[in-house]
Amino acid sequence: MTIAAVQSKPAPAILPGSGGMRGAFSDLFWRRPQLLLLLMLLPPVLWLGIVYIGSLFALLLQSFFSIDEFSGLINREFTLKTYGDLFQAANLDIILRTVTMAALVTLAAAVVAFPIAYYAARYARGRWKALFYLGVMLPLWSSYLVKIYAWKLILAKEGILTWLLAKLNLLWLLDGWLSLPIVGGNSLSVSFTGTFIVFVYVWLPFMILPVQAALERVPGNLVEASSDLGASPGQTFRNVLFPLALPGIVAGSIFTFSLTLGDYIIPQIIGTSRLFIGQAVYSQQGTAGNIPLAAAFTVVPIVIMGFYLWGAKRMGAFDAL
Amino acid sequence: MTSAVSFKQVSRHFGSVRAVDAVDLEIAPGEFFAMLGPSGSGKTTCLRLIAGFEQPTAGSISIFGERAEGVPPYRRNVNTVFQDYALFPHLNVLDNVAYGLMVKGVGKAERLKAAEEALSLVRLPGYGARRPGQLSGGQRQRVALARALVNQPKVLLLDEPLGALDLKLRENMQEELKSLQKVLGITFVFVTHDQGEALSMADRVAVFNDGRIMQIGTPEDIYQRPKTRFVADFVGSSNVLPPDFVQRYSGQHRWGSLRPESIRVSSAASGDGVAARLVGTNYLGATTRLALDADGLRLHAMVPAGTALPAEGEAVMLTFNRESLHLMDEPA
Amino acid sequence: MRSDRGQSAPLRLKIAAACGLLFLHLPILLIFVYAFTTEEKSFVWPPPGLTTQWFAVTWNRPDVWEALSLSIRVAAISTAIALVLGTLCAAAVSQTRFFGRETISLLVILPIALPGIITGIALRSAFALADIPFSFWTIVLGHATFCVVVVYNNAVARFRRTSGSMIEASMDLGADGFQTFRHVVLPNIATALLAGGMLAFALSFDEVIVTTFTAGQQQTVPIWMLEELIRPRQRPVTNVVAMVVVLVTLLPILLAYYLTRDGDQIAGSGK
Numbered sequence: 001m002t003i004a005a006v007q008s009k010p011a012p013a014i015l016p017g018s019g020g021m022r023g024a025f026s027d028l029f030w031r032r033p034q035l036l037l038l039l040m041l042l043p044p045v046l047w048l049g050i051v052y053i054g055s056l057f058a059l060l061l062q063s064f065f066s067i068d069e070f071s072g073l074i075n076r077e078f079t080l081k082t083y084g085d086l087f088q089a090a091n092l093d094i095i096l097r098t099v100t101m102a103a104l105v106t107l108a109a110a111v112v113a114f115p116i117a118y119y120a121a122r123y124a125r126g127r128w129k130a131l132f133y134l135g136v137m138l139p140l141w142s143s144y145l146v147k148i149y150a151w152k153l154i155l156a157k158e159g160i161l162t163w164l165l166a167k168l169n170l171l172w173l174l175d176g177w178l179s180l181p182i183v184g185g186n187s188l189s190v191s192f193t194g195t196f197i198v199f200v201y202v203w204l205p206f207m208i209l210p211v212q213a214a215l216e217r218v219p220g221n222l223v224e225a226s227s228d229l230g231a232s233p234g235q236t237f238r239n240v241l242f243p244l245a246l247p248g249i250v251a252g253s254i255f256t257f258s259l260t261l262g263d264y265i266i267p268q269i270i271g272t273s274r275l276f277i278g279q280a281v282y283s284q285q286g287t288a289g290n291i292p293l294a295a296a297f298t299v300v301p302i303v304i305m306g307f308y309l310w311g312a313k314r315m316g317a318f319d320a321l
Numbered sequence: 322m323t324s325a326v327s328f329k330q331v332s333r334h335f336g337s338v339r340a341v342d343a344v345d346l347e348i349a350p351g352e353f354f355a356m357l358g359p360s361g362s363g364k365t366t367c368l369r370l371i372a373g374f375e376q377p378t379a380g381s382i383s384i385f386g387e388r389a390e391g392v393p394p395y396r397r398n399v400n401t402v403f404q405d406y407a408l409f410p411h412l413n414v415l416d417n418v419a420y421g422l423m424v425k426g427v428g429k430a431e432r433l434k435a436a437e438e439a440l441s442l443v444r445l446p447g448y449g450a451r452r453p454g455q456l457s458g459g460q461r462q463r464v465a466l467a468r469a470l471v472n473q474p475k476v477l478l479l480d481e482p483l484g485a486l487d488l489k490l491r492e493n494m495q496e497e498l499k500s501l502q503k504v505l506g507i508t509f510v511f512v513t514h515d516q517g518e519a520l521s522m523a524d525r526v527a528v529f530n531d532g533r534i535m536q537i538g539t540p541e542d543i544y545q546r547p548k549t550r551f552v553a554d555f556v557g558s559s560n561v562l563p564p565d566f567v568q569r570y571s572g573q574h575r576w577g578s579l580r581p582e583s584i585r586v587s588s589a590a591s592g593d594g595v596a597a598r599l600v601g602t603n604y605l606g607a608t609t610r611l612a613l614d615a616d617g618l619r620l621h622a623m624v625p626a627g628t629a630l631p632a633e634g635e636a637v638m639l640t641f642n643r644e645s646l647h648l649m650d651e652p653a
Numbered sequence: 654m655r656s657d658r659g660q661s662a663p664l665r666l667k668i669a670a671a672c673g674l675l676f677l678h679l680p681i682l683l684i685f686v687y688a689f690t691t692e693e694k695s696f697v698w699p700p701p702g703l704t705t706q707w708f709a710v711t712w713n714r715p716d717v718w719e720a721l722s723l724s725i726r727v728a729a730i731s732t733a734i735a736l737v738l739g740t741l742c743a744a745a746v747s748q749t750r751f752f753g754r755e756t757i758s759l760l761v762i763l764p765i766a767l768p769g770i771i772t773g774i775a776l777r778s779a780f781a782l783a784d785i786p787f788s789f790w791t792i793v794l795g796h797a798t799f800c801v802v803v804v805y806n807n808a809v810a811r812f813r814r815t816s817g818s819m820i821e822a823s824m825d826l827g828a829d830g831f832q833t834f835r836h837v838v839l840p841n842i843a844t845a846l847l848a849g850g851m852l853a854f855a856l857s858f859d860e861v862i863v864t865t866f867t868a869g870q871q872q873t874v875p876i877w878m879l880e881e882l883i884r885p886r887q888r889p890v891t892n893v894v895a896m897v898v899v900l901v902t903l904l905p906i907l908l909a910y911y912l913t914r915d916g917d918q919i920a921g922s923g924k
Contacts, residue, residue, distance in 0.1 A: 011398055011473065011475065012385075012387070012398060013384040013385035013386075013387050013389075013397070013398050013399070013475045013476075014384065014387040014388075014389060014392055014396060014397060014398065015396045015397070015398055015827075016396070017396060022829070022831055023829065025830075025831070026393070026395075026829035026830040026831055027393060027829075029830050030393040030829075030830060031391065031393075033749065036830075037745055037749055040741045040742075040744055040745040041741070041742070041745045041757065043737065043738055043741055044738040044739070044741050044742040044757075044761070044801065045742075045757065045760070047734075047738055047797070047798070047801075048738075048760050048761065048763075048764070048798065048801070049760070051776075051779075051794055051798055052760075052763065052764055052772070052775075052798050053760070054779060055772075055775035055776045055778070055779035056771075056775045058775065058778050058779040058782050059771070059774060059775040059778050059779070061782075062778045062782075112673050112676065113673070115666055115669030115670045115673055116669075116670045116673040116674060118666065118670075119662055119666055119667070119669075119670035120670075122662070123662040123666075132674075133910075134907075134910060135674050135677065135678070136677070137906065137910065138678075138903060138906060138907075139677040139678060139681065141852070141855055141859075141902060141903075141906045142681055142899055142902060142903065143859045143875070143895075143898045143899060143902050144859055144861065144875075145859070145861055145875050145878045145879060145882070145895075145898075146681070146684060146878070146895045146898050146899050147680065147681065148882070149684070149878070149882060149891070149895050150680035150681060150683050150684050150895075151680060152696065152882065153683055153684075153687055153696045153698075154680060154683065156695070156696040158695050158696055158697040158698065159696050159697075159698050160683065160698035160699075162698075163698045163699065201676065201677075201680065204673075204676075204677060205677070208673075258766070258767070258768055259768065261768055262767070262768020262769060262770045262771060262862075263768070263770070263862075264770055264862070265861065265862065265879065268883070269882050269883070278768070278770050281770055281774060282770070282865075285774055285777065285778075285866075291778055291781070294774060295774065295778060298770065298771045298774055298775075301768055301771065302767065302771065305767070305768075372821075372825055373824075373825075374821055374824075374825075393824065393829070394821070394824040394825050395824045395825075395826075395827050395828055395829050395832075396827075399825075400825055400826065401821075401822070401825045403818050403821070403822055404818075405816060405818055407816060407818040407819050407821065407822035408822075409819060409822075409823075409837060409841075410841070411840040411841055412840075420823070420826050420828075420836070421826035421827050423836070424823075424826065424827050424828040424829075424832045424836065425827055468826065469825075469826075472826065472827065
């Protein structure tokens with residue numbers, strides 16, 4: 001049948017409905033798009049709302065319960081006693097230690113991430129760009145535990161790092177560092193230095209990606225303009241690049257900071273016996289069976305991150321995510 | 322005879338915005354109808370009301386005598402050529418064209434044959450295996466046209482179909498669309514903001530402004546006999562003359578319009594005419610556009626290229642035939 | 654940092670970037686070497702000898718197989734749930750404007766934005782309050798919750814690139830809502846969903862922090878590894894499992910990258 005020929009055939013302007021369930025539902029959803037929207041939103045909102053938000057409230061609720069010191073049972077009466085326990089000197093120590101570590105890790109991650117992000121954003125093109133992207137994505141998505149395990153192999157006393165330093169006749173440097181108070185220890189794998197290195201390693205991709213995203217938006221000629229105007233490389237970095245990369249760094253630091261605050265596995269496997277917040281939460285809810293105190297402990301990173309996010313938002317970091 | 326499309330007091334309000342406001346409209350079967358207006362004038366909303374993407378807030382719409390309110394787009398025997406063509410990127414050209422037949426359950430062999438014919442109709446035979454991404458803008462537009470025509474719609478809607486094409490291609494497509502419409506006899510409803518396009522292609526034109534139709538008529542009607550200042554100004558930028566000025570030449574205290582090409586310009590300093598001063602010339606190729614100042618009234622005249630012109634700033638005399646001064650309906 | 658007119662980077666920057674990338678990749682490569690070492694008791698470097706015998710030993714360990722089977726089942730079910738929930742949410746958020754859209758996005762991202770330990774202990778205390786015993790489904794409940802975000806991110810990015818007039822065009826050509834979904838929406842978002850599903854699978858397969866709170870006595874592969882890290886039994890077996898885990902998680906990531914590389918990026922920050 002040709003198109004011109006068919007014009008003579010009378011066809012209705014309004015076609016009948018296709019009938020059946022499908023047609024009826026299709027017409028209904030077309031007429032009431034809000035109904036369709038509601039049906040689409042209901043399952044995810046119910047799931048996240050009940051499973052997740054519900055659990056968070058359960059957790060918050062628990063933090064206002066207390067534990068009976070003699071029986072070890074949880075007393076389901078509303079009290080602020082648990083929060084009082086939270087502010088004991090030993091616990092404040094844990095919080096301070098964790099926050100300090102998180103800050104140092106964030107700083108180091110930013111320093112290591114910047115050259116990679118800058119190179120990828122400004123110089124890498126085509127195939128190299130894809131390679132850089134994968135080069136950051138693959139470690140990001142590689143197994144978290146395997147990455148920690150790899151560092152256990154590297155930092156062990158008999159491991160590759162000691163071997164390498166011995167070959168380079170630099171063993172005295174390692175021994176000197178390990179004999180220092182606080183950062184030192186028997187070997188790197190049982191020192192804060194080891195914990196710090198592994199934290200930086202594991203969270204590094206989370207810093208690179210947003211910094212790169214922020215630098216992608218810096219026009220290349222801005223850097224050239226700055227050096228044309230006689231700025232030294234240092235001045236160009238301080239006055240042009242750094243301010244423009246800052247939202248990206250802040251965005252990345254949300255991840256590095258938050259992830260360090262909540263982690264309990266890295267310091268447990270590579271580190272000293274002194275606890276971090278995550279470990280305290282884990283041991284309070286596990287061996288100590290003190291779920292209220294564990295719950296109160298988790299409120300600390302939530303509050304810290306709340307302030308952090310509020311500050312980051314004011315610096316415009318969310319645009320770089 | 323029933324109208325192809327009939328609007329009775331149709332309104333479409335978005336909150337407090339009256340995109341379409343109490344529009345009455347009758348489009349005859351087989352007509353090439355243009356809806357002309359600036360952006361935001363309601364012409365595209367009218368098109369979407371016919372297609373079924375929008376529902377009227379008030380009023381009634383019929384298509385070939387059948388009520389269309391509450392009828393979803395997929396049950397209207399009306400097809401649209403979208404401004405961005407909206408080809409499906411995951412299908413090749415042939416499957417794009419055959420899509421409408423496919424969802425209606427037409428067998429594979431039959432629908433591909435019909436699609437191939439539709440492609441020939443828009444002069445793209447043999448392009449079926451390509452992906453939309455491999456086509457030029459003009460070719461994509463033809464595919465979009467074929468995809469709509471293969472369904473043999475009762476009404477074909479075209480939303481600024483030539484907007485994205487360059488000038489040469491646009492002129493070709495204008496002619497092609499017009500001859501295609503003659504051959505097929507389908508009612509075409511065409512939305513554009515380009516008055517030249519509307520005037521050259523359409524049998525009748527509706528001029529839109531602020532959600533209302535200012536005037537409906539043949540291109541000649543619209544061009545020569547605008548009813549309102551807006552139409553006179555928007556369609557071919559006519560000179561709009563205030564009632565006091567018009568009264569001197571016609572005796573009636575009404576708004577008037579005078580086409581730029583109806584004005585003759587001479588360098589005589591005196592005589593029967595309107596004394597004015599030449600304030601600017603604008604060379605347009607075949608014609609030259611003159612900006613004139615007649616005692617504070619800004620006028621434009623269009624003279625054939627090559628006409629001897631006085632220098633800018635000089636006094637000139639303007640003359641025109643009384644018949645070419647058109648009196649408008651708009652109250653003074 | 655000297656800024657040359659050309660596109661070649663200063664040497665110092667090149668070296669710093671290269672060192673950074675090596676820092677990211679060398680530790681993972683090391684795993685591959687240790688999987689072949691003959692040393693049983695320590696992590697000594699260089700390996701005293703190379704062998705493939707530990708692959709056979711690992712193959713015959715039922716506890717490894719059980720953990721692997723549990724991990725795969727959990728990841729598969731969680732991915733399926735996340736695909737449905739994430740797609741629905743992405744479609745609703747990107748196809749229509751409604752009051753509270755921002756809240757919905759926040760709700761989806763929250764399980765991944767808060768430290769895993771909070772999600773974990775929150776779920777655990779909820780299970781405790783509601784007297785729900787640990788089971789396969791308690792693990793799935795947690796995993797599906799944080800997997801939704803990766804599917805959602807991928808789907809939202811694709812919806813944003815899909816022209817809205819395509820859906821109108823489909824309806825205009827006579828397809829009803831279901832046909833439009835089947836013939837236009839689904840084919841256009843399919844690769845994004847596949848990529849999101851791969852990432853969700855990888856995320857679930859690798860998850861340990863939340864899982865320790867929701868698994869009870871059950872062992873997924875990461876939990877098995879964690880046990881081995883804390884109380885090592887047979888180090889070479891751990892080495893082999895570590896290598897297999899790296900390979901199992903890398904494949905879906907690479908596939909996801911190739912599925913989405915023209916246009917949207919795999920939503921890495923979703924992890």
